[in-house]
Amino acid sequence: MHTLEPTGFDLARFDAAALARLSAGEPAAVLSHRAAAFELFSALPVPAARDEEWRHSPGKLFPCAAFALAAPLRASGAPPTADWHEDFDAVIDVTDETFSLHNRAGSLDILPLAEALAALPAGVPQHRRKFAALGQAFWTAGFFIRARAGAPVRLLVNWRFAAGGKLHMPRLVVAVEPDAHLTLVERFQGLERGTTSISKDWKADAALAVIGAHEFHVGAGATLERVALHEWHAATICIAEDAAVVAERGRADWVTAVFGGRAVKLTAGCDVAGAGAAAHLSGLYFADGTQHVDQRTLQRHSSPDTTSHLLYKGAVRDQSHSIYQGLIQAARGAVRVDAYQMNRNLVLNEGARADSLPALEIDADDLKCSHGSATGNLDPEQIFYLRARGIPEAAARHLLIAAYFEEVIGKVSHAGVQERLRAAVAQKMETLS
Amino acid sequence: MSADVEFELRDLRVKNGAKQILQGVDLTLRRGETHALMGPNGSGKSTLANVIMGHPDYEVTGGDILFHGQSLLGLAPEERAKLGVFLAFQYPVAVPGVSVARFLKAAVEAVRGKSSGGAGGFLKGVREQMKFLEITEAFLDRGLNEGFSGGEKKRLEILQMLLLKPALGVLDETDSGLDIDALRIVAAGVNRLRGPDLTLLVITHYERLLKLIEPDHLHVLMNGRIAFSGGPDAVKQLELHGYDWIRDQVGAEVV
Structure with missing residues (x-):
């Protein structure tokens, strides 16, 4: 077995031989596409505990090397089974190492990634990150999605992986063409409930590992609404590094919700790259037990006259730990930028912990840029007011926690997803006194 | 003790942190009576209101609070509410994310149990009272007290009182921050509920409220004690002469 440096990531098993094994049976063009990403992956340094970003999420929480890489997806032809599928124009069901695809939308193309390499847009520059590059090289479950101008389309992607000790690597490359409108709901689930017991032996207990690298290209005047719903069971480790780039007058609305997973490290980066582009990033997370939820966001303004608004709201209870790191970047010359970032955390008991680390990197003037962070327990005056009414x-505490998350839940357009978010919050509160 | 005593404070002593605020307050309210409680800033009026409702920041260091002869001291705020105690807050707190409609329903169900008329019957009753208090229906969908003006908040407090139909209502400076029109509406709302089944303790700074909600008795709280008790005529005396009149009446050594 591998010996792990206590705080480092052991990524040695992701070598050229492993890549060739994974790609065996794929067309040669796929291997060369993977190899280009592998080159980037090899050139980037391994995240270390001394890096500010990874200080709270050392490699020992994410023992990816203990898992066998899943086989590339094969089509199952199964009918769609998930909730809500009747509300969507298209559904991709990924179940462990198989997938089925149902597409009724005339203006939406969905292709397995291996069949779509020639159509892929150029990569997103800020996606030059270690795990994003790993995902671009080693994806096992990849799709290319292209929404063309026309009627708005809704796509549901269910990612369901069994807790069988495998490492799955989902990857979406999404192109929303100029003036197109795509709503994308991604639901991530484990197929069985894992153990919730408290153990220091992460490697022995983790049953499922997922490394994701999604890429979103929002064209001029196009709109992408994306919801990522992380409902992993308690024995899952997940690292995902997603990036979006929004062209002029385009708009990206992201809602990321994290309820499940033993250890989760998500990066959401969004570049509002053309004049008039806007991004609205929202987050909702609720950790309990010994869950570890680490999220990093990047709002990059590489063009003048751009907007990015971010609101991440979390709650922690029991012995859980959340980390939020947010960065607003305005490139030189990015004037008349409107950037806002707010992170709020509810710490529901002693022993739970929420770290909030907002940051700004501004290389321009003439911009409106603000950020803030607030961490604390529920307001005792609100509790008293409700109790005074019987x-x-x-x-009263449950009502206030539910109310706290409503601000983010309200940003989701699909009523079924809203209900699911409310139910997930309620579930987290079940044993909360 | 007479059988129709509804509410009684006996030698009530209360601390907030290290500070002794109430130094032995005695008050007796008979069923259906309206008592006004006045007093200068810092005399302990709001402390009294909060401690009656069971605010956790206040520590009762002596005496008792009796409602129908039963001590409220060991009871949680929600238990007091269920017994029929209602506090109209001086500063109602905003609760974004909880709509007024949802909150009213939760409160009414908690205090009075689920209504037999169902959700439709409940809303009908709410709408009728809202109309009386000149609150537009759009408020039902707004966050509780979120972005409400002072007058809107106070009207919503009285709406809650009308829906919860308490046996004891404590109004903590319900008139503060109200213009004369809002004051008249709020007072009309309170008067709508007045009768033998409602005992009222009206805490205020200003005589103008007491012209609209006429009390049976007036008490003046000074330095954590009742410094003066009198009939409704005393309101005029206070208006004319201010609290110095009380100081003269009871002697400077007390206050």
Whole structure:
């Protein structure tokens, strides 16, 4: 077995031989596409505990090397089975190492990634990150999605992986063409409930590992609404590094919700890259037990006259730990930029912890840029007010926690997803007094 | 003790942190009576209101609070509410994310149980009271007290009182921050509920409220004690002469 440096990531098993094994049976063009990403992956340094970003999420929490790489997806032809599928124009169901695809939309193309290499847009520059590059080289479950101008389309992607000790690497490359409108809901689930017992032996207990690298290209005047719903079971480790680039007058609305997973490290980067482009990034997370939820966001303004608004709201209870790191970057000359970033955390008991680390890197003037962070427990005056109206203390706390998340839940357009988010919040509160 | 005593404070002593605020307050309210409580800033009026409702920041260091002869001291705020105690807050807190409609329903169900008329019957009753208080229906969908003006907040407090139908209502400076029109509406709302089944303690700074909600008794709180108790005529005396009149009446050594 591997010996791990206590704080480092052991990524040695991701070598050229492993890449060739994974790609065996794929067309030669796929291997050369993978190899280009592998070159970038090899050139980037391994994240270390001394890096500010990874200080709270050392490699020992993410023992990816203990997992066998899943086989590339094969089509199953199964009918769509998931909730909500009737509300969507297209559904991709990924179940472990198989997938099925249902597409009724005339203006939406969905192709397995291996069949779409020639159509891929050029990569997103800020996607030059270690795990993003790993995902671009080693993806096992990849799709190319292209929304063309026309009627708005809704796509549901269900990622369901069994807790069988495998490492799955999902990857979407999404192109929303000029003036197109795509709503994308991604739901990530483990197929079985894992153990919730508290153990220091992460490697022995983790049952499923996922490394994702999604890429979104939002064209001029186009709109992408994306919801990522992480409902992993308690024995999953997940690292995902997603990036989006939004062209002039385009708009990206992202909602990332994290409820499940033993250790989760998500990066969401969005470049508002053309004049008039806007991004709205929202986050909702609720950790309990010994969950570790680390999220990093990047709002990059590489063009003048751009907007990015971010609101991430989380709650931690029991012994769980959340980390939020946000960065706003305005490139030189990016004037008349409107950037806003707010992170709020509810720490529901002693022993739970929420770290909030907002940052700005501004290389321009003439911009409106603000960020803030607030961490604390529920407001005792609100609790008293509700109790004075006969609502018992525990119910008052539940009501206030649910209310706290409503601000983010309201940003999701699909009613079924909203209900699921409310139910997931309620589930997290079940044993909360 | 007479059988119709509804509410009684006996030698009530209360601390907030290290500070002793109430130094032994005695008050007796009979069923259906309206008592006004006045007093200068810092005399302990709001402390009294909060401690009646069971605010956790206040520590009762002596005495008792009796409602129908039963001590409220060991009871949680929600238990007091269910017994029929209502506090109209001086500064109602905003609760974004909880709509007024949802909150009213939760409160009414908690205090009075689920209504037999269902959700439709409940809303009908709410709408009728809202109309009386000149609150537009759009408020039902807004976050509780979120972005409300002072007058809107106070009207919503009285709406809650009308829906919860308490046996004891404590109004903590419900008139503060109200213009004369809003004051008249709020007072009309309170008067709508007045009768033998409602005992009221009206805490205020200003006589103008007491012209609209006429009390049976007036008390003046000074330095954590009741310094003066009198009939409704005393309101005029206070208006004319201010609290110095009380100081003269009871002697400077007390206050």
